[in-house]
Amino acid sequence: MNKNKLIVLLAVVCLLFCSCQTEPAEPSERELFLQSNGLTVEQKSQLLGKSILLDAGHGFADIGCTFPGGAPFEREITLILTQKIKAVLESDGIAVWLTHDGETFLSRDGLEQLAETLGYDMDAYLQNLITSHSGREGEEVQNTLTAFWAGVNDDETFDTFERCFYANLCGRQQPMSLYVSVHVNASVNNPLASGFDLFTCSDTPYDGKSRGAADAVKDALKHGFADTNARVKTYGWDDAYVVTKYPDMPSVLVESGFSTNETDAANLQNEAWQDAFARAVADGIELYLLGY
Ligand SMILES: [Zn+2]
Numbered sequence: 001m002n003k004n005k006l007i008v009l010l011a012v013v014c015l016l017f018c019s020c021q022t023e024p025a026e027p028s029e030r031e032l033f034l035q036s037n038g039l040t041v042e043q044k045s046q047l048l049g050k051s052i053l054l055d056a057g058h059g060f061a062d063i064g065c066t067f068p069g070g071a072p073f074e075r076e077i078t079l080i081l082t083q084k085i086k087a088v089l090e091s092d093g094i095a096v097w098l099t100h101d102g103e104t105f106l107s108r109d110g111l112e113q114l115a116e117t118l119g120y121d122m123d124a125y126l127q128n129l130i131t132s133h134s135g136r137e138g139e140e141v142q143n144t145l146t147a148f149w150a151g152v153n154d155d156e157t158f159d160t161f162e163r164c165f166y167a168n169l170c171g172r173q174q175p176m177s178l179y180v181s182v183h184v185n186a187s188v189n190n191p192l193a194s195g196f197d198l199f200t201c202s203d204t205p206y207d208g209k210s211r212g213a214a215d216a217v218k219d220a221l222k223h224g225f226a227d228t229n230a231r232v233k234t235y236g237w238d239d240a241y242v243v244t245k246y247p248d249m250p251s252v253l254v255e256s257g258f259s260t261n262e263t264d265a266a267n268l269q270n271e272a273w274q275d276a277f278a279r280a281v282a283d284g285i286e287l288y289l290l291g292y
Contacts, residue, residue: 030216030292034223034283043290044093050289051095051174053167055243056082057183057253059100061156065186067259067269074184074259077268081256082182084278085285092286097170105158111165118172122165123149125248133203134237148246164246171248177289178213179247180281184268185255194264195229196221197255201240209250210234216292217254217284224280254281 027035039047056078058064064074079102086096099105106114115122126148130141151161167179187193198218200210214232221230237245244251256277257264267273 030219030287033287033292034220039092046290047286048093050177051097052178052285053097053170053176054082054086055099055163055181057181059102060158065184065259067265077184078182081274081278084274085281088278088282089285099163099166100158106166108152108154111162114169118169120169120172122168125168160242163243167247176249178285179249179251181243181253183253183255185258186260187258188260191260194258194261198232199241199244199253200234201244202234203237204245206250210252213250213288214252216287217281220280220284220287224276
């Protein structure tokens, strides 16, 4: 090898070496947000005027899953967590609506009356949604509609179909950026199953936004609880949860842990953990609302 070739070779090696020693990547806006303590004035101003709808899973005659020893029920925990998330979001200037407060809910008559007052045609919305997104045709569309309306009834529970109808009525009164339904998971056959699961439906007009919101909440949960699994699962029409496909807004179902896992069950009943969970979910919602 002559001298010139050697110099060129050395130069190339040097260049390669230098290019491998790049500075660590700048933290993203999302990472900076999660690392910061509290919102900036600019961020607060961006959140003002945004509205979201929170849903405490189950409630009333529907207790949801049970904890070891028979108490509490999922119904109580989801209400506590939802109230805490609401408090954090409101302190940051976001308007928060609830599907119910654990005291009362709108049953079929109330929902139909409100729809009439607002001039809202839920059936037309469903027809269009199912025809355009569910992959169903002809008679199947009608069967899906019939199944939906069968879930809107006057029993002692606030069923998931009723919550979706109510969500859309809320959306008629105030544009909603997001619907978040809070639940507790259970896996009786696998007590080792633990952590956070976030669900969305791909077969709606809000697929991208719902996934974006779920990812933001997942990232915030991972930031707040580094040792806990957090997963986003997106299902098609047939497998998706009811509350992830019928609301006329982006929608995420959050499973906050497993009542059948010893650690999760203890955490879910621990007030300090509940506060940290609420802060993390609120952070995720704010990440999504701020577009990070
Ligand atoms: Zn549940």
